[in-house]
Amino acid sequence: xxxxxxxxxxxxxxxxxxxxxxxxxxGGAVVASRAGPGIAETSAxxxxxxxxxxxxxRQEYGALDVYLAGMVGSRNGIHEVAYVPLPADCVxxxxxxxxxxxxxxxxxxxxxxxxxxxxxxxxVMRGEEAQIFGALRLSQRLAMGRHILVLPGxxxxxxxxxxxxxxxxxxxxxxxxxxxxCAHSTLLKAAASADQxxxxxxxxxxxxxxxxxxxxxxxxAMFEARSQQLLAGxxxxxxxxxxxxxxxxxxxxTVGRTFDGQGEITVIGDAQLAALYRSVLEVRGRxxxxxxxxxxxxxxxxxxxxxxRAHP
Numbered sequence: 239x240x241x242x243x244x245x246x247x248x249x250x251x252x253x254x255x256x257x258x259x260x261x262x263x264x265g266g267a268v269v270a271s272r273a274g275p276g277i278a279e280t281s282a283x284x285x286x287x288x289x290x291x292x293x294x295x296r297q298e299y300g301a302l303d304v305y306l307a308g309m310v311g312s313r314n315g316i317h318e319v320a321y322v323p324l325p326a327d328c329v330x331x332x333x334x335x336x337x338x339x340x341x342x343x344x345x346x347x348x349x350x351x352x353x354x355x356x357x358x359x360x361x362v363m364r365g366e367e368a369q370i371f372g373a374l375r376l377s378q379r380l381a382m383g384r385h386i387l388v389l390p391g392x393x394x395x396x397x398x399x400x401x402x403x404x405x406x407x408x409x410x411x412x413x414x415x416x417x418x419x420c421a422h423s424t425l426l427k428a429a430a431s432a433d434q435x436x437x438x439x440x441x442x443x444x445x446x447x448x449x450x451x452x453x454x455x456x457x458x459a460m461f462e463a464r465s466q467q468l469l470a471g472x473x474x475x476x477x478x479x480x481x482x483x484x485x486x487x488x489x490x491x492t493v494g495r496t497f498d499g500q501g502e503i504t505v506i507g508d509a510q511l512a513a514l515y516r517s518v519l520e521v522r523g524r525x526x527x528x529x530x531x532x533x534x535x536x537x538x539x540x541x542x543x544x545x546x547r548a549h550p
Contacts, residue, residue: 248303249292250539252532253277253310254365255392258287261536262295263543268536270295277309284316289341301342305543307535308365311336311347321352321362325403328371328538332545348542353407361409365535366395369506372538373529374402380504386497387504389531390515392417394489396497408496410489419481425460426477428467433475441476445483446518449491456488487518494519507531 250261250268258274274291277284288304296302311319319336337346350364366389374381380399387397392413398406419425448459463477463484472480503519503526505512516526 247299248305248543249295250536250543251288251304251306251308251310252365252368252535252539253284253306253308253315255279255309258291259532259535260291261539263540277312277315284310288316288345296341301340303343303346303543303547304340305346305348305539305546307348307368307539307542311349312364315347316345317347319347319349321350322367324351324353324407325400325405326351326367327403328374328541329545331367331371332542335542335546337546346542346546348539351404351407355408361407363393363395363407363409366391366397367404368538368542369531369534370397370399370404370538371541372534372536373504373506374399375537375541376529376534377504377527384499385501385504386499387506388494388515389506390486390511391507391531394493396493398497406497408493410493412485412489416482416485419460420478425463425481426467426474428464429472429474429477430467431471431473433473437473437475438479441472441479442483442514444476445480445485446487446521447483448480449484449487452488456484459484482514483518486514487522490515490518490522494522501525502527504529506534 246265248263250263252259254276255278256276258276260272261268262270272291274287280287292302310316317336322331322334331348334349335346337344348368350362351367353361355361369389370387381402385399387399389395394410394412396408397404452459460481463480466472467477503524505515505526506529508531512528516528519526
């Protein structure tokens with residue numbers, strides 16, 4: 239066992255639908271990371287998957303407390319943890335977490351957040367809240383006043399903060415819609431020409447522009463990804479990018495408009511996807527800063543661990 243104090247060593251985990259990201263913390267710093275399957279991608283029991291992923295760290299350091307957020311707290315995960323209603327801040331969120339004994343240590347799973355929407359049907363998030371609260375630690379200006387965040391992904395989240403509290407959010411099914419169209423529709427199956435180096439950027443820009451002229455509606459515009467391959471010789475890369483630009487711009491022009499206001503928008507997520515959102519926001523006249531989704535998640539989970547370890 240390592241000479242490091244047990245109280246200084248623990249594990250953080252962002253466990254979503256498609257992937258698990260674990261971080262080993264020693265003395266307040268992340269010293270190692272490990273990836274694993276998402277909740278939807280494993281046939282084994284999630285708890286057994288977790289044990290396998292931390293086995294080497296446990297061999298070196300002994301029993302380790304583990305702090306998790308994301309879909310691991312859903313009914314398909316290790317334990318379903320209740321959603322925290324809005325408004326919610328870091329303290330409210332951390333205190334609503336669920337803990338149990340875990341191989342000689344403690345396993346803690348954070349809850350998600352829930353909100354009402356215009357249709358009173360409700361809205362939920364799991365995992366993104368860790369990134370949101372982590373962003374507050376990485377960018378202190380976000381802790382005061384009103385700020386708008388967007389977290390692009392499978393289910394994009396638009397979030398309104400007031401003095402460090404989440405007071406409103408909305409979900410857009412942008413990423414999942416794009417994935418379904420690319421994998422299971424006919425829209426990308428008509429290309430006759432080979433992809434060219436600049437096809438993706440040209441297609442993306444065309445989709446962004448097309449979103450500004452939706453007289454016939456989004457469904458009509460989406461079909462143009464196919465018709466442009468058949469009639470204008472566009473490649474599959476162009477058509478894929480056209481759909482991406484169209485859907486992202488449509489999200490920003492519709493959902494984003496309900497979060498309108500002054501000041502910079504903070505985009506939290508994967509660097510490549512966040513850059514696409516930032517570029518469309520700037521085309522639409524909005525400035526944006528980008529924060530790493532992974533870095534924000536780690537900071538949010540560190541807050542969770544610090545809070546619960548200080549006040550068990």
